[in-house]
Amino acid sequence: MHERYLGADAGPFRLALPLSSVRQILDVGAGDASLDPRALGVEPISLATLLGAEPTSTRPAILLFDGTAEPVVLTCCRLRGVIDAPAPRPLPRTVACRWPGLLRGTLDGIDGVGGLSGPGALGGLILAIDARVLMGLVEGAADRPKRAVV
Amino acid sequence: MQGVLVFMAAGCRLAVSVGDVLRLIVETPVSPVPFGHRALAGVMPAGDDSGDVVPVFDLRGLVADAPPPPRHVPGATVAVIPTAIGPIGLRLDRLLGTAARYDAAFDDIPLHLATVIDGAGRAGGGASVDVADHTFFFFSTDAFVAAVGLA
Numbered sequence: 001m002h003e004r005y006l007g008a009d010a011g012p013f014r015l016a017l018p019l020s021s022v023r024q025i026l027d028v029g030a031g032d033a034s035l036d037p038r039a040l041g042v043e044p045i046s047l048a049t050l051l052g053a054e055p056t057s058t059r060p061a062i063l064l065f066d067g068t069a070e071p072v073v074l075t076c077c078r079l080r081g082v083i084d085a086p087a088p089r090p091l092p093r094t095v096a097c098r099w100p101g102l103l104r105g106t107l108d109g110i111d112g113v114g115g116l117s118g119p120g121a122l123g124g125l126i127l128a129i130d131a132r133v134l135m136g137l138v139e140g141a142a143d144r145p146k147r148a149v150v
Numbered sequence: 151m152q153g154v155l156v157f158m159a160a161g162c163r164l165a166v167s168v169g170d171v172l173r174l175i176v177e178t179p180v181s182p183v184p185f186g187h188r189a190l191a192g193v194m195p196a197g198d199d200s201g202d203v204v205p206v207f208d209l210r211g212l213v214a215d216a217p218p219p220p221r222h223v224p225g226a227t228v229a230v231i232p233t234a235i236g237p238i239g240l241r242l243d244r245l246l247g248t249a250a251r252y253d254a255a256f257d258d259i260p261l262h263l264a265t266v267i268d269g270a271g272r273a274g275g276g277a278s279v280d281v282a283d284h285t286f287f288f289f290s291t292d293a294f295v296a297a298v299g300l301a
Contacts, residue, residue, distance in 0.1 A: 013181075051184035052185055091205075092202070092237065093236050094300060095186070096190050096207075097184065097187065098186075102185070103183065124179040124181035124222075125181040125203060126181070
C-alpha cells in the first residue's frame, strides 16, 4: 500500500514528510521576495536547525503542521514535490543516531513526481520522517532559547 | 588461520578477517542521518539485491579533536561487515590487499583508534605487495559497535 509524502530538503537531509501531517504549504520558497516572519503570526522554526544542521537556503519554503498542542510553522530549504511510495523500509539497527524513532525508514519504488524519478534522484536515499516524533522535537526545542528562525 | 583484508582508515593500517567481510562496495551518494553519531556519514544502498540500506561509518569520526569526516567520498571503497545487531559499512581510505598468513606483532597501538583495535599482526610471504612486511592492527567490530553507542 502506497503512502504520500512531501519531499523536502532540510540542510543536508533529504526527507519525506507524511503529507497527512502537513496542513498547508504557506510558501513554496525560492524566489526573490524577502520573508517577513511577522506576516505568519507564528515564529517559524528551521527544520534544518531543529535537526542539528545548518540551513542551506536563505529563502526557505514554509510549512504549517498540526502540532501536538498548537499549530507549528516549519521552514525547509527546498520542496521536492509529492512522493507516492510504498511503506518505508526500516533502517537497520546499526544506524547510530540519538533519535532513531524520528526516522521511519527509507523510501523505495518512488513514482516520479516533481522531479523525483527514484531514490537516487535527490543525490541519496530519502528518509521518511515520523511526524509525531518531529512534533515532539519541536516542543522540546520550544523549551530551549530561541535561535535563528530561517 | 583465516586470511585478513588490510586497509587504511583514519590514517591507520587496519585489518579484518576476510571471512568477516560480506562485500566491498563503491560509495554512492550517502544520505546523512539527523542526530547521527559523529562517525556516521549516513546511509546508502547495501549493494545487494535485497534493497536494504547500510550505515556508512568513517573512523575519523572517532578521533577526538579531529575535523568531522566528510559526508560523502565519491568512489570510496566501503567494506560491509556484519555485527551482532546488523551490518555496518566501513569507509576505507585505501584498500591495501590481503594476507593469507601473518604473525602476532607487538607494536604500539595507535592511540587515536585504541578503542576499536584488538591486537596487531605482521604479514609474511604470500601477502599483497602493500601488505607484506608491514604491521597492521586488527579492527574489532564488537569494540566499534560499543564505541558508537550501539551495544
